[in-house]
Amino acid sequence: MPTFDSHGLKGGVWRGRLTGPDQPPARVLLIQHAEVLAEARLTPDGERAWRVEVALPGSVLSDGVQTLLLKAVPEGVEGDATDAGRTLARLSLVAGRPLDEDMAAEVAALRAELELVKRELRRLAADLRGA
Incomplete structure (x- = not known):
């Protein structure tokens, strides 16, 4: 090979x-x-x-x-x-310029995913405190 x-x-x-x-x-x-x-x-x-x-x-x-x-x-x-x-x-x-737009969209998507993870971790922590 x-x-x-x-x-x-x-x-x-x-x-x-x-x-x-x-x-x-x-x-x-x-x-x-x-x-x-x-x-x-x-x-x-x-x-x-x-x-x-x-x-x-x-x-x-x-x-x-x-x-x-x-x-x-x-x-x-x-x-x-x-x-x-x-x-x-x-x-x-x-x-080129479209790269800047691609990167901005990628960063926005990563931020949205991070917010979702933070929200879920907070929910899990609250459930553990309540149990």
Whole structure:
């Protein structure tokens, strides 16, 4: 079973190291919204290990949260490979103004849940005092 260790994103290139398989996958693809965006370049990096580098196209940068998948596609899979293969890693990109609105909504939801928990704890404490 191959293992991908992400080395992060720098200068628009996602880098990492793939270890484990005797042979590298036929292709390693960068996928977003079931669309292949790019193919990664694999170079040998020791025994049963490969350096993986994939350039992110500018089209992935937009407001909100974008999730990219890195998938290893086995030999013999041709054509639409977005559903084939194994997902090695996920990369989430967060940018833009909608993020502020998303965070505000998330904080409001957490506050509401916290108020509910506080109310229930107070009710339980009152029940224990009354018993």
